[in-house]
Amino acid sequence: MNLQQIEATKVILSSPQKIVIVPHKNPDGDAMGSTLGLYHYLKNRGQEATIISPNDYPKFLKWMPGHEHVVNFEKDTLHAKQLISEATIIFTLDFNHLGRIDQMKPFLEEAKATFIMIDHHQAPGDYADLMYSDVSMSSTCEMVYNFIEFLGHKDQINSDIANCLYTGIMTDTGSFKFLSTTSRTHRIAADLIDKGANNTQIHNKVFDTNTPSRLHLLGCALKNMVILEEYHTAYITLSQEELDGNHYKKGDTEGFVNYGLTLDGICLAVIFIENKEDGIVKISFRSEGDFSVNEFAKKHFQGGGHTNAAGGKSDVSLEDTAAYFVSLLDNYKEQLKA
Numbered sequence: 001m002n003l004q005q006i007e008a009t010k011v012i013l014s015s016p017q018k019i020v021i022v023p024h025k026n027p028d029g030d031a032m033g034s035t036l037g038l039y040h041y042l043k044n045r046g047q048e049a050t051i052i053s054p055n056d057y058p059k060f061l062k063w064m065p066g067h068e069h070v071v072n073f074e075k076d077t078l079h080a081k082q083l084i085s086e087a088t089i090i091f092t093l094d095f096n097h098l099g100r101i102d103q104m105k106p107f108l109e110e111a112k113a114t115f116i117m118i119d120h121h122q123a124p125g126d127y128a129d130l131m132y133s134d135v136s137m138s139s140t141c142e143m144v145y146n147f148i149e150f151l152g153h154k155d156q157i158n159s160d161i162a163n164c165l166y167t168g169i170m171t172d173t174g175s176f177k178f179l180s181t182t183s184r185t186h187r188i189a190a191d192l193i194d195k196g197a198n199n200t201q202i203h204n205k206v207f208d209t210n211t212p213s214r215l216h217l218l219g220c221a222l223k224n225m226v227i228l229e230e231y232h233t234a235y236i237t238l239s240q241e242e243l244d245g246n247h248y249k250k251g252d253t254e255g256f257v258n259y260g261l262t263l264d265g266i267c268l269a270v271i272f273i274e275n276k277e278d279g280i281v282k283i284s285f286r287s288e289g290d291f292s293v294n295e296f297a298k299k300h301f302q303g304g305g306h307t308n309a310a311g312g313k314s315d316v317s318l319e320d321t322a323a324y325f326v327s328l329l330d331n332y333k334e335q336l337k338a
């Protein structure tokens, strides 16, 4: 964020506003952590603020301070629409274009509010009036920490804010191991611990609350894994039937895609998850090294994300999607070298 934008933000936030904060659809730890962290900061500053999530989010995030006040657009549509139309400021966090909020998109497009984007994805859209977009950032949570610092209020980061922001930094960096993790990321995490983030408890609540059925589903996913040594690629499929058979709940498949990359010599890992209700196959891509899954997802699977972590979807069957994916790999053989 440049100085001019920071000054403009300070001016806007110096008077009472009606604020709506929006994460992307299927919000993850970073999306919920950043929106809740910002929410607590704004509330403590005396602002009226509400988080509206496009849909529900996983149970392993439903302990975060303030989560009970999040409005679910899918469930509470009328109330959410009213809040959006009355908002004077709309913050959009952890996504780069309005397509990422799906069914909420037309209502944000109609809204009269001033838009402020805070996000670390590539190719940001131009809908926001004030933009803090930086692809080098580990997480939107790290950016919310910076944002509060830009406004001169680092001393106002309390333990609620610290717990929320630490959560998203931890999940989006794969527990501080991805390339985007810098010494500053660690310094910020350390400062958040000083300010009350309970790091051990956060790790425990996010990663160590498995159900037996989730582990059974993981077993099924690992059994289904196909390894294409020639392309240094591993992919997993999960059909609706397999999900149902293992009592699938939102968030259960989080992290499954990463198992492919733990294989020696594999630099591209993918998971295809059938979603009969939406009539799509949801796809997650992960890579190690230079292969850009962001470009790959954008070009072939209506998606995007980051260089080493991206998502997308397909409108054909699970089998056809996987076959189409495999058919593409020969064009990338040179780039897919571990």
Ligand code: 5GP
Residues within 6 Å of the ligand: 024, 094, 100, 121, 283, 284, 285, 302, 303, 304, 305, 306, 309, 310, 311, 312, 313
């Ligand atoms: P995940 O695979 O964990 O759902 O997402 C990995 C990254 O890709 C995240 O940064 C996420 O925001 C982004 N992403 C996931 N799905 C999509 C999609 O359908 N479109 C775009 N543009 N980005 C996505």
Ligand code: MN
Residues within 6 Å of the ligand: 030, 031, 094, 120, 139, 140, 172
């Ligand atoms: Mn993120």
